[in-house]
Amino acid sequence: MAEDLYREVILDHYKNPRGHGVIEDPDAQAEGVNPLCGDEVSIYVQFGEDGETVDEVKFSGRGCAISQASTSMLMEMVKGKTAREIAELPKEQLLEEVGIPLTPIRLKCALLGLGVLKVALHRAKGTPLPQEWAGLDELELS
Numbered sequence: 001m002a003e004d005l006y007r008e009v010i011l012d013h014y015k016n017p018r019g020h021g022v023i024e025d026p027d028a029q030a031e032g033v034n035p036l037c038g039d040e041v042s043i044y045v046q047f048g049e050d051g052e053t054v055d056e057v058k059f060s061g062r063g064c065a066i067s068q069a070s071t072s073m074l075m076e077m078v079k080g081k082t083a084r085e086i087a088e089l090p091k092e093q094l095l096e097e098v099g100i101p102l103t104p105i106r107l108k109c110a111l112l113g114l115g116v117l118k119v120a121l122h123r124a125k126g127t128p129l130p131q132e133w134a135g136l137d138e139l140e141l142s
């Protein structure tokens with residue numbers, strides 16, 4: 001029952017993605033591709049006056065409902081947070097929001113946006129990348 005509800009929320013985010021779009025001249029930006037399927041996500045970040053707090057964040061991309069919906073959920077989650085807080089955001093928190101059990105392949109879909117965002121912040125602010133994303137810089141994420 002609860003799973004149905006989560007599925008509905010995922011579909012709603014997929015059809016009406018929050019924070020969908022592009023920020024011209026962003027303070028931080030990265031793109032990523034899931035090499036297994038070719039799905040893409042680009043994320044653009046603009047910081048507030050303190051240069052640390054996310055003032056605006058947008059994403060564009062194409063792909064499956066899980067990758068696009070979880071990135072949409074992520075946009076709502078990280079607005080108003082600092083780059084460091086986002087760098088430390090555990091992936092479990094996003095997965096909880098997604099809410100449904102995921103196979104290892106779907107897990108990659110759900111975490112695509114979070115990985116891209118962490119790489120964008122890493123490049124712009126030098127925030128640490130979690131170990132599992134180390135190297136993604138050169139591999140899937142460009």
Ligand code: FES
Nearest residue numbers: 037039064067109
């Ligand atoms: Fe490609 Fe989900 S099938 S990210």
